[in-house]
């Protein structure tokens with residue numbers, strides 16, 4: 001199965017090995033495509049930058065994509081509930097796309113396009129760390145779904 005993770009902003013050197021490691025660990029369960037979207041720079045109006053970024057992402061999404069936007073205001077759940085929910089989603093959707101906002105979050109239009117908003121915690125993380133936390137939770141979810149031992 002294919003899972004796409006779209007992140008606004010370039011991943012820094014220090015985070016790349018962790019991302020690579022988790023994508024490798026996940027490879028027996030799913031093919032992870034990581035798409036890094038450039039910040040829309042050069043706009044004096046800050047909201048315009050966010051709108052431009054959102055337009056770029058939305059235009060590349062297919063109607064059939066089930067979009068999960070990572071956002072602090074989203075629904076929070078524990079790892080078991082996430083695994084159960086994710087299990088249901090992968091059974092009924094052929095394409096799941098996670099979107100992670102940039103340093104200033106995302107435009108409202110992206111929130112509207114998303115099928116759901118998911119919170120990782122009440123704490124705010126950088127988009128860099130959010131990618132790694134998401135990947136770890138996906139790995140954990142696949143382990144739970146497949147009744148395999150991991151760090152429960």
Ligand SMILES: C[S@@+](CC[C@H](N)C(=O)[O-])C[C@H]1O[C@@H](n2cnc3c(N)ncnc32)[C@H](O)[C@@H]1O
Nearest residue numbers: 070071072100101105119120121123124125130
């Ligand atoms: C530095 S945060 C952006 C904070 C920004 N003030 C906002 O209002 O969203 C960068 C991105 O990482 C993700 N992120 C950070 N912390 C998160 C959390 N606790 N739950 C879900 N996503 C989070 C979100 O996608 C967010 O847009």
